[in-house]
Amino acid sequence: MKNGKIGFGVIGVGRIGKVHIENLVNQLPGADVLMIADVFAAELNKIAKKYRISSADTDYKKVLDNPDIDAIAICSSTDTHYQILLDAAAAGKHIFCEKPIDLSIEKITKVIEAVEKAGVKLMVGFNRRFDPNFRKIHDLVVAGKIGDPHVLNITSRDPGPPPEEYVRKSGGIFLDMTIHDFDMARFQVGSEVTEVYAKATVLVDPMFEKAGDWDTTITVLTFENGAIGTIDNSRRAIYGYDQRVEVFGPKGMVNVTNNKPDNHLYFNNTGIHMSLPLNFFMERYTESYLNEMTAFLECIKKDTPSPVDGKDGLMSVVIGLAAMKSAKEKRPVKISEVY
Amino acid sequence: MKNGKIGFGVIGVGRIGKVHIENLVNQLPGADVLMIADVFAAELNKIAKKYRISSADTDYKKVLDNPDIDAIAICSSTDTHYQILLDAAAAGKHIFCEKPIDLSIEKITKVIEAVEKAGVKLMVGFNRRFDPNFRKIHDLVVAGKIGDPHVLNITSRDPGPPPEEYVRKSGGIFLDMTIHDFDMARFQVGSEVTEVYAKATVLVDPMFEKAGDWDTTITVLTFENGAIGTIDNSRRAIYGYDQRVEVFGPKGMVNVTNNKPDNHLYFNNTGIHMSLPLNFFMERYTESYLNEMTAFLECIKKDTPSPVDGKDGLMSVVIGLAAMKSAKEKRPVKISEVY
Amino acid sequence: MKNGKIGFGVIGVGRIGKVHIENLVNQLPGADVLMIADVFAAELNKIAKKYRISSADTDYKKVLDNPDIDAIAICSSTDTHYQILLDAAAAGKHIFCEKPIDLSIEKITKVIEAVEKAGVKLMVGFNRRFDPNFRKIHDLVVAGKIGDPHVLNITSRDPGPPPEEYVRKSGGIFLDMTIHDFDMARFQVGSEVTEVYAKATVLVDPMFEKAGDWDTTITVLTFENGAIGTIDNSRRAIYGYDQRVEVFGPKGMVNVTNNKPDNHLYFNNTGIHMSLPLNFFMERYTESYLNEMTAFLECIKKDTPSPVDGKDGLMSVVIGLAAMKSAKEKRPVKISEVY
């Protein structure tokens, strides 16, 4: 840490990597991005130049070798996470890792062990926890405003399906899309999931069936504290990105709906009309990405526990695997059956 | 009063008369409609039959002569109010009178004197005071929730203009339409108006100009307690009946918007869409008509002051006359200049 | 039918019976309530007097014997429905019957047969179908505005639990409370349910457990047309009666939320505040009761099919029985397993 600034390296400069670089360079004076890495040299150099980052390498190990670097963000493809995580822990770097850590429970467990042994921070990029809407209702729940949660309802629909090649390697809807909602569920209810029932179907595009996946699902969760909940997902909402959460308890209920680009009302002779929700996660969750990186820097500086740790990264995958098993076997599945 | 029921007569069975008869006969067990009167015998008999009212006469004096009748509702045209009011007071009947009492300050004053002398109740039909929305914010203001009112904003737009022949004899927009808003202003602010500035123009239909009237106006009110307020009126809102009120003070602000027939949201690829407001006063103010008649019966039974008395009826006309003078002379007019 | 009016008898003058009598007598000129029946003579006579109904009897058969009576409304307790239905069909009366017809599939089937044989109309009192909110989104779905439904979400929470003795004989939450939502689900999706998964628990009051019932449930429905849906129920929402429905499809989404007594906003230094939803079904569904009876009279007059027929009454019970089986056996249950 030089001049009180955290030396930072970013590995992977694709879509999400750029978001973090932008925030780290332009919005977060507490960090100093010293180095970036990506296997695609052209894009890497473009980004380095744009953000005046002095060092860039196609080999991420160079980032880990840099003694001025205190922390890294892993923004490369999921299949590369495992090795980078082990290497980074061994190099003593604090680690921010995009979700999911990995799709294998065994590997995630090893990562958690490595990180603990190395004594470095590991934060998983469940950015939605840092969205002002979801954070607000979380805080109200934690403050006891609704009492112990009884029922959770999450609606989470993407504006449109990803390309088929993405679907084929995504791990399936539960591990690619619902995984965010599983994390949100644990975050809001404040208790572990013990059982999952998932009803999954293909209504949007037969491509999903061909890829061995589903596009429309309902998941029922049971929590350790007795709460129950639903998640409904669709790969395509024609009206845009639909992200809503509601938590109900004996003392009240909290919910949040979608953000819109403006709040205008237009009244004419056919009705009252409003703008559609913000279209996708880059617009919808802008603030959350900045807030999560702020939280990561803070936990390093203050040496406090990671706000979204390895266990959080693990449990969302565990629930996803249980959901997939449930959808295939058409029966409720206990978490203890998969982990 | 027989069997604890108030013997009731209704004079005038047009649109608004029917509303009151319906409520009195079918919804208000505390009243017994014994007699109705109207100059149009055919309509009169139709209504008498429909509501099983045993007595009907084209001469309203027969209603006043009926010793079983304790109270009457005057729902005939405005130009007939004055004489009926004097006769009814002389006959010792409690009087519910549709707004306005009359358009002449002198005549209204005489009515108030006659009513006081006779010791009967006079209630003026400013039904909007009994609308659940407006009542709610009134109650919050009275409870001190916003402190002393500082600013009032009323938006009041009709869905479409009345026929030209109506306009010609209506007394003009300020005495026909804004009069409701003047009463609402006094009701919400809880203080008398001391000055009026009215800006009036014709933007909807040149017919209004020909009739010596306006169709689009802004009125600025100054109140005795220091508050100031605006009223904006239009004779035509293509999206329906627009009735909103807001009161602002040092401790907070209250407002109400329009009621809609349902609260559905429809999301498609062009936006989010809702139903238009309820289209006109018969739908929008249904509940208020029932509530005002309930209040009238109650003030008779409990011998409490009329909730909307002669002074209320007078002041709304006074403010209307001042507004008309202001619009014509293009300057703020003190209430003391007209009354 | 005398003077074009449907001769009407009402059997059972408890809470819901009174609602129908009030509407039939005071709001629906197309009907003439000639006779009412109830085993409790005192209440019966009070109601007969209040509504000036000339004939009242503690024996419902007298109503069926009356040749002037064209149609009846069965508003007595559920256990009496079956016999009255058979007798009424035999007497050739059109029948409006409160939900549920019965809790036995066998008996309901016999009722349907009897009614068909007699050639009389049978309408089941699923009043929520006639609520302006739910009707509006139904109409939008039928009009193709969202395309074929993909996902349905119903939230249905009562303001507070019924008394223990009611719970013990109610048939359980799925047949007493969720039954309305099962009917709503079929109504909105426009397709039959083929499978049910119900997760049921006790979080509100241990009394439900003692009574062998649950108080908090999530039900997942699968429909013949491929749609899937959730219903979440709670026996107690501290903020009032919570009744919301959402239907999502490829072309859009529709939803409705709760009705409130007024639409005021109050802004102070702690937040923006609104009124709670209307507290319970008598206030919330007032309009729906009038609309459903209007629809019943219309189907008799125009000799059109009953808008909510025996099959509708049957299927909601069938789904309820499947849900109960699912909750007990902790697995998804096919409708074909119970019917």
Added chain:
Amino acid sequence: MKNGKIGFGVIGVGRIGKVHIENLVNQLPGADVLMIADVFAAELNKIAKKYRISSADTDYKKVLDNPDIDAIAICSSTDTHYQILLDAAAAGKHIFCEKPIDLSIEKITKVIEAVEKAGVKLMVGFNRRFDPNFRKIHDLVVAGKIGDPHVLNITSRDPGPPPEEYVRKSGGIFLDMTIHDFDMARFQVGSEVTEVYAKATVLVDPMFEKAGDWDTTITVLTFENGAIGTIDNSRRAIYGYDQRVEVFGPKGMVNVTNNKPDNHLYFNNTGIHMSLPLNFFMERYTESYLNEMTAFLECIKKDTPSPVDGKDGLMSVVIGLAAMKSAKEKRPVKISEVY
């Protein structure tokens, strides 16, 4: 312009100067902030260091002398604008100037002449025009969605009064606060104001009276195209910054309300509760500041007319002076009386 980047200088690094520097340095790659100036050296150097700006001087003329600088932003106190504007025009720099240009019509006119003569762009910092809400309804109006505007309503209330010393030199509420609303009025209605009536009073704090100012006002505007409008202002809204606009026309109505930090609803046994509006202009108008600077850079690059030009800067002051005259003389004032 080097490397296609506009060489930029910022004069004045107080609150608003910092906003522009932040946007120019971190968000707008099309500009290169080469130099900043401020009379307070300490703050100047702090900012220069923070944003890695190589050159800083307490004499703004040094900025104008710098040949690499194409455009400047004037963010110093209002009394300094005039001289800097003349000097900058003489130096051939494009000018972004915070509102108001000056409080003297004569001086503003000279600035406009100087700018025209020099052939440089002048953009005035009416940032609210670039707020997504206000821009949206402006665009709908321009697209003819409501027809020709008939009525405009602006509510504009600050969360709390400024310090007394600020009030004494601010030029009064109409030139300091309502000036934004005058510009908004012209922007939304798309027509010049021809007459002003202002009712002004002191209800918030007697300090305003002592300072010869008001704190609560209503302004009525008449436009060349026949539209009429209201603006209501208060120096203190306990619930936060209240910024709403509505435009009504023959084909419809558009309005926008306040932005909130989140859209949560909290239901408990006392009501439904929401977050307060964003508290003040730095949070509320964040996006607008970025958008306006983007527009300024674009008009330079594309050599298009300034989106908010000298005339816009002039007219808002002219209307403000007319409003002040009206409030003092208690009568409507024609714009032609002051300009």
